[in-house]
Structures are given as structure tokens and as C-alpha cells.
Amino acid sequence: MKIIKGGVTAAKGYLATGGHCGAKRKNKDLALLQSIKPAHMAAVFTTNQVKAAPVLWNKAVYDMEKDIKAIVVNSGNANACTGEQGMMDAKKMAVTTADVLNIQEEEVLVASTGVIGVPLPIDKISQGIHDLVGTMSSTLEAGNHAAHAILTTDTYTKELAVVMHIGGKEVTIGGMAKGSGMIHPNMATMLSFITTDVNITQKLFRQALAETVEDTYNMISVDGDTSTNDMVLALANGQADNPIIDCVGEDYTVFKEALHELNETLAKLIVADGEGVTKCIEVSVKGAKCKEDARLLSKSVITSNLVKTAFFGEDANWGRILCAMGYAGVTFDPNKVSLCYSSDKGTILLVDQGVPIRFSEEKASEIMSERNIGVEIVLQEGMEGAKAWGCDLSYEYVRINGEYRT
Amino acid sequence: MKIIKGGVTAAKGYLATGGHCGAKRKNKDLALLQSIKPAHMAAVFTTNQVKAAPVLWNKAVYDMEKDIKAIVVNSGNANACTGEQGMMDAKKMAVTTADVLNIQEEEVLVASTGVIGVPLPIDKISQGIHDLVGTMSSTLEAGNHAAHAILTTDTYTKELAVVMHIGGKEVTIGGMAKGSGMIHPNMATMLSFITTDVNITQKLFRQALAETVEDTYNMISVDGDTSTNDMVLALANGQADNPIIDCVGEDYTVFKEALHELNETLAKLIVADGEGVTKCIEVSVKGAKCKEDARLLSKSVITSNLVKTAFFGEDANWGRILCAMGYAGVTFDPNKVSLCYSSDKGTILLVDQGVPIRFSEEKASEIMSERNIGVEIVLQEGMEGAKAWGCDLSYEYVRINGEYRT
Structure with a gap:
């Protein structure tokens, strides 16, 4: 396994973009991520009893066990403690993204991060989705734009990609994360998005993610506060074309260790960019x-x-x-x-x-x-x-x- | 029940003093408290797995269920994480106090507060006990000197006394506390010392203290850190001469409610003087x-x-x-x-x-x-x-x- 340049567009078959829609006063605040093929989804969600609307949307999608084609993320507003309206707004983000990409709304995951308890500026975000879709690309630069758009008080982007060989094929995992404050993950962490082209069953993909999260994101703390929006979302679209990983064997271990390395590094990057950190x-x-x-x-x-x-x-x-x-x-x-x-x-x-x-x-x-x-x-x-x-x-x-x- | 002036010397039959022995560079750092009659002891101790030497000494005395005649307290050094030497030093404080007061060492409770992990300056403290014993007095001023001597980064003394009538007799409870940092009590709190002249069985005295601590000291937090030295020590010497409280009835309730009021007020005073507090x-x-x-x-x-x-x-x-x-x-x-x-x-x-x-x-x-x-x-x-x-x-x-x- 070795570390390479890039983030969520490093693995085969992923497009991304990031831009400004007005949820924040300035700077990028909207990211889109697409898998060209349906991807297995693995995820870990916050254990906070108060869950933000996008967390609830994604949990429902997760339970349907369907494959995923896109993720939409805004920063500047967490869409948490926003009641019924918040649920409708989260759904609107999924529906709008599905419309512009010509896919189903249940194939779209949603994430939000920022201030709690303020209604989402859903009109600006919907317009932003329409405006941004044409800029999606598989370049590393496009992935970096997405990594920028998910930040709040973070001072730098957190991206990483690793590559390994499984069954003679090159398999890549890429990821981006954001952190800063309200960081004390419990069974999940801040926003972290992982994309991989590995060919693996949904069951083992979910198992590998759950196992690595326990010793990586769940072992960091900035301020002891477990957020309402914590999520790790991971997609696997099989484009590496390796023989499918369908049992816990050598291939599974190679993949899980690479995933662990990626997650530990992203988790440490979150701490290193914690609010006000000097040590x-x-x-x-x-x-x-x-x-x-x-x-x-x-x-x-x-x-x-x-x-x-x-x-x-x-x-x-x-x-x-x-x-x-x-x-x-x-x-x-x-x-x-x-x-x-x-x-x-x-x-x-x-x-x-x-x-x-x-x-x-x-x-x-x-x-x-x-x-x-x-x-x-x-x-x-x-x-x-x-x-x-x-x-x-x-x-x-x-x-x-x-x-x-x- | 009404609030009156005073602290640990407000109730009948208690003497106190406070002075400087050199455990701190300047300011009072050593307090002595004596009950002229053997007093029932009630106490609640820190649940921290790492317990300071004086906490361990007092727990042993508590388990013997003997009555108590004196308490010695130093500030400036917590005598925590000090190993075998710490246990010997805590015992030395009790033995020296017993010697100068001509009582048994098992009748003396010990408390320390200050920096962790540094050996106690036991020679200075022993000398201080000898020097101070002649200044003990039942005046409110003497109680205030003791309240000064137990402070660390606290900015003011925390004293209170309440009086009530039980069985036609005036019963008084007085107390002093210190707080500041490392305040997140769990089944106990910072140092708090309660003296009362109530006539009550040891069993009911311990029960009343335990019940009020739960909703007072255990409900405050300055910084989420539960100390190694947390203790509430309470003495009841029976000098009010009320008919003994030996069952849970009206007298018990009057006493418990007064004790609750005293403890809640002391607990709030600790928060109000929390390190760096502005709200x-x-x-x-x-x-x-x-x-x-x-x-x-x-x-x-x-x-x-x-x-x-x-x-x-x-x-x-x-x-x-x-x-x-x-x-x-x-x-x-x-x-x-x-x-x-x-x-x-x-x-x-x-x-x-x-x-x-x-x-x-x-x-x-x-x-x-x-x-x-x-x-x-x-x-x-x-x-x-x-x-x-x-x-x-x-x-x-x-x-x-x-x-x-x-």
C-alpha cells in the first residue's frame, strides 16, 4: 500500500466539484460527488440523540441497502434542530441533485455542516446544485474543490488517497474530511467522505468501515462535544475490477489495512486542525x-x-x-x-x-x-x-x- | 430555618484556626478544626480511581465508624500520586495533630489540596500544627481563618451557617468549602467541611449527607475534571442537646432540608468562584x-x-x-x-x-x-x-x- 496524491476523485469512476452558493457569506460552501456506476455504501452515523436532518435521511437510505450514485454536501449551516422544515430541506437537496444528474433521489446522500438551529437557505443551495453540475470532473483539482467546500472553521483541506494491489489489480481509496470544533466522535465522526473503486460485497465493505472507525475517528477529541451531524460516508463502485472480495481473507485484510491507514491519517488531520490548536x-x-x-x-x-x-x-x-x-x-x-x-x-x-x-x-x-x-x-x-x-x-x-x- | 453569620465555628462546641506554614509561598495554608466532644462523622469521597493519600486515610477511619475529634487540612499540595511516602505523610499529619490535641490518631481526619504529584512538605506542616494549636478558638473569626487556609486558586472564602429548631432546641449547621478548578464532582465534591451540633444517630447523619450531596455538590461543574481529592467531611457533636434524631420523621426532614440548603449554597459559591468565571x-x-x-x-x-x-x-x-x-x-x-x-x-x-x-x-x-x-x-x-x-x-x-x- 502506498500513499498517492488526491482525494475523493483518486479512485476510478468518481467525479466531484465544489463552489459557492451563498450558504456561507464567502468561500466555497457546496460540494457534489458522483460515482459513474452504482456504488455500495458503508456509513457510520453520530450516536447523538439529536440527529441532524441529513443524518436521518442517510440512515433511511442506508437501511434500504440500495447502491448510491451521488452525495451532496453544504457547509455554513448544519440543518440540525430545524424540525419538519429541516427534513423537507434535506430531501429537497437529494431531489434536486437527483434531477440534475438524472438519477433516483434514494441514490443520493446528503450532508450539512455549520451553525445549528437556523433554517437551511434551501433556495440558494438548489440554485447552486444547478449551477455546479456542469463543472463536475474526475480531476484531482475537482476533488480538491469539493474538499474546500465542506470546511467550516477548518484552516486547510483534509484529503488523502492510498493505492494497493488486490488480485493483480490496482485498487484506490480516496477521502476527504472536515473537523475543527464539536469534535468528540462517538461511533462516528465529523464529516468524512471515502470513495474507492474496490470490488467488494456491501456486507464486507460495511464491516471494514465499522472496524476501522472504532480505532481512528472514534479515538480523537478536540473539545469533548459529540456533534449532531457526525458522519462517515463511504462508496465502493467496483471499477478497479479486482476479483470480488466476498470473504474475510487476505484481500479483505489488505483493503481494510489501507482503509485504516487512510482513516487514521484523516482523523489526525482533523485534530491537527482543531480550533485554536497549538499542540x-x-x-x-x-x-x-x-x-x-x-x-x-x-x-x-x-x-x-x-x-x-x-x-x-x-x-x-x-x-x-x-x-x-x-x-x-x-x-x-x-x-x-x-x-x-x-x-x-x-x-x-x-x-x-x-x-x-x-x-x-x-x-x-x-x-x-x-x-x-x-x-x-x-x-x-x-x-x-x-x-x-x-x-x-x-x-x-x-x-x-x-x-x-x- | 434561617441563614446566620459564620462557618465551621457557628455550631456549638467547635474550635478552629488557620495560618501559614510554608506549603504555599505566602498566604494561609494550614487549618485545624476541633470538636470538643466526639462527633459522629459523615463523609462522601471522590469516585476517582486515583485517590489522594488523605482520602484513603479518611476512608479507613470512616469504615471504623469511630467518632471524630479533629480535622487537619493543608492547601498548596494535594498529596496525590505521591505513593507510599504520601500515605506516610498523611498519617504523620494525623499523628501530629493527635499529639498536640492529646487525642487518638484515629480521631483525626486529614485533607490536602493543591498541586498533584509533588511530595508533601511534611516537616513544615508538622511544625505548623505545633505553632497553630495555641490559636484555636470558637469565634467566627477563627472559623474564617480556617476557611482562608483551605483555598488554592479560589478568590474568596466560602462559608455559611444555618440555624433551625428541633425539639425546642436551637440546632446549627456551619460549613466551609473550596473549589476553583478540577471541579466536576462525582459522588463527592471538592473540599467541604460541615460542622453541626445536632444530636443525631451516625446512620441517619450519614444518610442525610449522602442524600443532599447528590443534588448539590454532585450537580456542579467548572471544567469536567473529577478531582483525586474530592471530599465532604461532616461532623455532628450533639451539643445542641435536641432529642436525638433516630428515625426518618419530621425532625430528620427539618435537619436534612437545612443541610441541603447549606450544601446547595456552598456548591453554588464554588461555581461562582470557578477559575476564570465570568458567568x-x-x-x-x-x-x-x-x-x-x-x-x-x-x-x-x-x-x-x-x-x-x-x-x-x-x-x-x-x-x-x-x-x-x-x-x-x-x-x-x-x-x-x-x-x-x-x-x-x-x-x-x-x-x-x-x-x-x-x-x-x-x-x-x-x-x-x-x-x-x-x-x-x-x-x-x-x-x-x-x-x-x-x-x-x-x-x-x-x-x-x-x-x-x-
Whole structure:
């Protein structure tokens, strides 16, 4: 498997575009994505009890198990907490896209991201769909336009593509994502769109996505808030022409590992572009009793406001890490925990099997001055491990979110 | 029941003092509290898996069900994550206090608050106990000195006393608390010390405390971090000479309601003095299926960073409230939720049974410009309700916690 240039148009048989329709004051705010052949759909949706209208539309389509031909996405407005009108608007987006592409409305998925509780400017979006359809293309540039159009307070596009060989055929997976704030995915994440030309059964495609989401998007947190609009939508149109993957074997593993790599990288890109971020933190927990314990512990650490502000202040206040582990809902012996921080400037041991080490504050400061910092936690409860990715909590996060609607 | 002046020395038979021993660079950092008669002890401790040494000491004493004669508290150092040495230091605090007061070490409770993971300056504290014991007094001023000595980044003391009549006798409850950061109590809270002269059985005293903690300290949050040192310690020495409360009847109810009032007020004082706070927010949920649902929903709202930053920015971005309710782990119908904000400047309806109201931004800004803001959420799931108290998330919170150890 290797990483190549491109995003959602990297795989064979996908067209995309992105432009401005007026849902945001300026910048691109509308993306269209089309598969030239019907594509199997895999998806993971937010577990938030309050689900945005497009999430509900897509869940209904997902349950029909039909193949998909297009996705339409707007930014600037989340179409969440918008009641009956919101449901009608989400459907209108699908119907309009189906009309201009001459397909069925049940073959169209819909996504929205932006402010909550404000009616969608559906007329502008419908007009935008008509205006944009002629610009759809399979170039990498077209994919990049789409990646631009799904952003909100993100500061850069998040695209990636990987290629591998399956049954002698070149198989490609491409993806684009957006993140920024309200990032604490639970069984799903922000908006992420994956396109692949792999030939695979719908069942295994859905299984591969679900399995990789658990250890990628679900292990990042920017601010502990699980959004109403979280979704990963993935399409597989079979254009790579590989022998169909219809059992869990070597081919499935090659594909799943490539998908995992793509999703982990997109998830990390979301964290790196978190609102107000100045530090990216990878928390690795080893020696846990079970995988779930390791996940809970690592995620509790990256979600703690006190841990996050300490990293912002470049302060090796490691007690807050143990405190956050302590309320993760996991049983462990604090007297057997070892803890170290590392970055490109080196590694420093802070706690050795429960005993605090008298460490050099100078060395610790040097390590923490880097943008990327690793926290390694070793328990003595078992053999399982997990990684989680988060960021610091800065003045800028507070500023962005105190002024979001203005 | 009425509120009177004073704190932990308001009830009959309690002495206190507070002074400086050097655990902090300056300011008072050591408090002593004594009951002239053995007092029943009630307590609630942190549920954090990582428990500070003094919490472990007190739990052991609690389980012995012996009566208590003294409490010693230091600020400036939490004696948490300090291993074996920490346990020995906590014991040393109890032993030294027992020595100077000529009582048993098992009659002494210990509390510490401050930085985590640094060995306690036990020699300074021991010397301080010797120095301070001669200054103990039953005056309200002495109680205030103790209230000063338990503070960390708090900006003012938190004291309260209430008086009621039980069986023709005047019964008093006094208390002092400290809060500030790492405030998200779970089955316990920050440090809070309650003294009462009520005559009550140990069993009912413990029951009354446990019941009131659930709806007071456990319903506040400053930053979502549950501390390693959270404790409410309560003493009842019987000096009011009321007929003993030994069953759940009218006397018990009078006492419990007074205790509830005291604890709710202390809890709100902790929030009002939260790190960097500019707004105090009361979230009231009504019409929930059960009490636990109402608690989870209200607490999820006040814990959300996005809700908190919106209040800091005085932005009526109410969608974030529904979003935070959505991930609280409670089943409810978002289409039946009503929501309004209120303050001394008036009330504004934002959502009416799931339908967003086109509201005046001007009016909303005016209401949100106040320091105290109420959020009322009405469901249509049942008849239960709960209140939670929290604060906004400001630049100042980030500054304080980025620089805590320096």
C-alpha cells in the first residue's frame, strides 16, 4: 500500500466539484460527488440523540441497502434542530441533485455542516446544485474543490488517497474530511467522505468501515462535544475490477489495512486542525486488561480540559494525566502506572511504576515546546493497548467559540 | 430555618484556626478544626480511581465508624500520586495533630489540596500544627481563618451557617468549602467541611449527607475534571442537646432540608468562584422521565465546552444546548423540547416544542450580558426535574491552568 496524491476523485469512476452558493457569506460552501456506476455504501452515523436532518435521511437510505450514485454536501449551516422544515430541506437537496444528474433521489446522500438551529437557505443551495453540475470532473483539482467546500472553521483541506494491489489489480481509496470544533466522535465522526473503486460485497465493505472507525475517528477529541451531524460516508463502485472480495481473507485484510491507514491519517488531520490548536497530542496506553479499557483511558486523558491547558502552557503537570485516568471508569492500580512524555526533542520519564521521578523541568520544557507530543502510559494489568489523538485548549479556542455565530 | 453569620465555628462546641506554614509561598495554608466532644462523622469521597493519600486515610477511619475529634487540612499540595511516602505523610499529619490535641490518631481526619504529584512538605506542616494549636478558638473569626487556609486558586472564602429548631432546641449547621478548578464532582465534591451540633444517630447523619450531596455538590461543574481529592467531611457533636434524631420523621426532614440548603449554597459559591468565571449558569430540566435523566441532561449541558464558550461570548447559540443534551446518554424526543434563557434582564423563548423561534438577537444579548443566567429546558417525557450549576469557559481559565505550577 502506498500513499498517492488526491482525494475523493483518486479512485476510478468518481467525479466531484465544489463552489459557492451563498450558504456561507464567502468561500466555497457546496460540494457534489458522483460515482459513474452504482456504488455500495458503508456509513457510520453520530450516536447523538439529536440527529441532524441529513443524518436521518442517510440512515433511511442506508437501511434500504440500495447502491448510491451521488452525495451532496453544504457547509455554513448544519440543518440540525430545524424540525419538519429541516427534513423537507434535506430531501429537497437529494431531489434536486437527483434531477440534475438524472438519477433516483434514494441514490443520493446528503450532508450539512455549520451553525445549528437556523433554517437551511434551501433556495440558494438548489440554485447552486444547478449551477455546479456542469463543472463536475474526475480531476484531482475537482476533488480538491469539493474538499474546500465542506470546511467550516477548518484552516486547510483534509484529503488523502492510498493505492494497493488486490488480485493483480490496482485498487484506490480516496477521502476527504472536515473537523475543527464539536469534535468528540462517538461511533462516528465529523464529516468524512471515502470513495474507492474496490470490488467488494456491501456486507464486507460495511464491516471494514465499522472496524476501522472504532480505532481512528472514534479515538480523537478536540473539545469533548459529540456533534449532531457526525458522519462517515463511504462508496465502493467496483471499477478497479479486482476479483470480488466476498470473504474475510487476505484481500479483505489488505483493503481494510489501507482503509485504516487512510482513516487514521484523516482523523489526525482533523485534530491537527482543531480550533485554536497549538499542540497535537498522541496518548498511547499499553498494558491494559482489555482493548476497551485502553480506549477509555487514552480518550479520558485527551478530553480533560486540565490536561489540555497544561499542554498549552507547556507545563509537565503530569498529575492531571493520572487524575483523568482515574475518572475514566476503568479499574487499575495507580501504583503500577509508568508515564513518559516524548517529542522530537527527546523522551522524559515522569512516573516509574507509581513512583514520581524527580525530573529536569528544563528537559521537560524543551520536549513540550514541540508541536507534536507523545504521552506513553504503561499499566501492568494486561497486554492490550490503544491510541487516542487530541489537542491543547488555547485562548484561540475560546475566542473562536465565543464568537462563532457573529 | 434561617441563614446566620459564620462557618465551621457557628455550631456549638467547635474550635478552629488557620495560618501559614510554608506549603504555599505566602498566604494561609494550614487549618485545624476541633470538636470538643466526639462527633459522629459523615463523609462522601471522590469516585476517582486515583485517590489522594488523605482520602484513603479518611476512608479507613470512616469504615471504623469511630467518632471524630479533629480535622487537619493543608492547601498548596494535594498529596496525590505521591505513593507510599504520601500515605506516610498523611498519617504523620494525623499523628501530629493527635499529639498536640492529646487525642487518638484515629480521631483525626486529614485533607490536602493543591498541586498533584509533588511530595508533601511534611516537616513544615508538622511544625505548623505545633505553632497553630495555641490559636484555636470558637469565634467566627477563627472559623474564617480556617476557611482562608483551605483555598488554592479560589478568590474568596466560602462559608455559611444555618440555624433551625428541633425539639425546642436551637440546632446549627456551619460549613466551609473550596473549589476553583478540577471541579466536576462525582459522588463527592471538592473540599467541604460541615460542622453541626445536632444530636443525631451516625446512620441517619450519614444518610442525610449522602442524600443532599447528590443534588448539590454532585450537580456542579467548572471544567469536567473529577478531582483525586474530592471530599465532604461532616461532623455532628450533639451539643445542641435536641432529642436525638433516630428515625426518618419530621425532625430528620427539618435537619436534612437545612443541610441541603447549606450544601446547595456552598456548591453554588464554588461555581461562582470557578477559575476564570465570568458567568454563572443554572440549568433547570423539567418534564424528564426520571430524576436521573434530568440530572444527566442538565449536567451534560453545563459541562459542554461549546455551551460554556458561547456563554462567555454572550452568544445565544442554543443549538449547542440541544447537542449536549443529545449525547447525555438519555432517550428523549428532541421535537418536544422547549428552551428559554433568563436573567434579571428578562426571559426569552428560543425553542417551542422542537420548533426554533425567530428571536430578537438584541433581547438575547441583553439577557446574556448579566452575570447570572438561567437556562430552562422542558421535555414532555414525564414529571421529574433537576438543576445543575456551571460557569463559562474564558481566556482566564486557560491562562490559570496553562500556568498553574509556575
